[in-house]
Amino acid sequence: MIARIRKNEELLEGYFIVDIEAEGIGLRKAGRPAVPGQFYMLKAGPSTDPLLRRPLSLHRKLSDDSVRFLYRRAGRGTALLSRLIPGDEIDVLGPLGNGFPMPAGIKHALIVGGGIGIAPLMALADYISDERKDISAAAFIGGRSREYVLGADEFSRKGIETFTATEDGSLGKKGFITHILDEYIHEHKHKGTGGWAIYSCGPHPMLISVAAMAKKYGIKNYTSMESNMACGIGACMGCVIGVLDREHGSSVYKKVCDDGPVFDADDIVW
Ligand SMILES: Cc1cc2nc3c(=O)[nH]c(=O)nc-3n(C[C@H](O)[C@H](O)[C@H](O)COP(=O)(O)OP(=O)(O)OC[C@H]3O[C@@H](n4cnc5c(N)ncnc54)[C@H](O)[C@@H]3O)c2cc1C
Ligand code: FES
Known part of the structure; x- marks a missing residue:
């Protein structure tokens, strides 16, 4: 479908949010809402350079006709996207793929994100706080330094207990967010972790570490892969x-x- 840019803003050097609108863009084929963890393929402009669309995760569903993406300028495709201004057209396909499962019995969601990996996890936090009052959540957000810890304030504003860690110690604990996650689970495990699930997205080494920890504690881990x-x-x-x-x-x-x-x-x- 051809959509229109409503807003495209640089949050910090190289990181942007873009709001895109088109009739039904926030809906799946059956008319049901796009779900957290799904993604869209976007192509900035009609030219064949680059030829292919680029995948971006649903960051926020603003309405049935408008969605938001959080993206990092990585190469040619995302650089072209970053230059679009309100009113410009963009070629979009989606929502695609399968979202984060939320099987019956989940009571507590541990949301673990690193850097730009927070993009689909914000949609998950929106869903839990707006539509699943029966589920509590805690968020663990890591980044290189303070400015790269994206979305932490927003998670806190939703009433989600939020922990942060930075590699240089400029925000939260110094080190990797996985250490804080480990401490958290260790501290709470005597009360039982039945009904807990970990939702992760971020750099590959972080995902590996989270997966190993989930296995160690016997907690389900759903991870968004790139x-x-x-x-x-x-x-x-x-x-x-x-x-x-x-x-x-x-x-x-x-x-x-x-x-x-x-x-x-x-x-x-x-
Ligand atoms: C399901 C899915 C959801 C994604 N969601 C987001 C999102 O919400 N926000 C966001 O900023 N990015 C997201 N990405 C990554 C994003 O698609 C890539 O950064 C983008 O395709 C790069 O395109 P480019 O033309 O700008 O860069 P290119 O010129 O194609 O590549 C530039 C650099 O980025 C690397 N790269 C390219 N594609 C990927 C990829 N898929 N994963 C990791 N590295 C890649 C290349 O190896 C190269 O080093 C997602 C990827 C997938 C598969
Ligand atoms: S991108 Fe073509 S099969 Fe997945």
């Missing part, structure tokens, strides 16, 4: 990752765009 994508709709096999096939005791390739991007971390061949 991969270079060409089509975004399951047609090119360009985005595959290794996932365990428990039935046959082997590993198989799964498409991040179509089978994910959210996976059970325990299934991933890290």
Whole structure:
């Protein structure tokens, strides 16, 4: 679909939010709302350079006709996006993929994000605080330094207990956010962690560490994976990752765009 830019602002050097509007952009095909963890493929401008759309996660659903993305200028595609101004048109496909599962019995969500990984987790926090009053949440947000800890204030404003960590100690605890997560679970585990689930998105080493911790404590971990994508709709096999096939005791390739991007971390061949 062709959508229109409503707002495109640089939050800090190289990091932007863009609001995009088009009729029904915040809805899935069946007319139900896009869910946290889903993504869109976006292409700035009609030119063939770059040829392919780029994937960005739903950051906030503003209305049925308007969605927000949080993005980092990484290369050519996102640089072109960053130059669009209100009123410009943009080619968008989505929402795509599967969102964060919220199976029956979940009582406490641990939301763990690093850097730009906070993008889909904000949509999850919106969903929990607006629509799932039966679920409590705690957020663990890490970044290189204070300015790269994105969204922490917003999580706190929602009433979510929020912990931060920075590598240089300029905000929260000095070190990795995974240490704080470990301390938190360790401190609370005597009360029982049944009904807890960890939702993670961020740098690959952080995801590996969170997955190992979840396994150690016996807590479910749903993680949003990244991969270079060409089509975004399951047609090119360009985005595959290794996932365990428990039935046959082997590993198989799964498409991040179509089978994910959210996976059970325990299934991933890290
Ligand atoms: C499901 C999904 C959701 C995503 N959501 C967001 C989001 O909400 N916000 C955001 O800022 N980014 C997100 N990304 C990453 C984003 O798609 C890439 O940064 C973007 O495609 C880079 O395109 P480019 O043309 O600007 O850079 P390119 O010129 O294509 O690449 C520049 C650099 O970025 C690396 N890169 C390219 N694609 C990816 C990728 N998919 N993952 C990791 N590194 C990549 C390249 O290896 C290269 O080093 C998401 C990726 C996926 C798969
Ligand atoms: S990007 Fe083409 S199959 Fe996933």
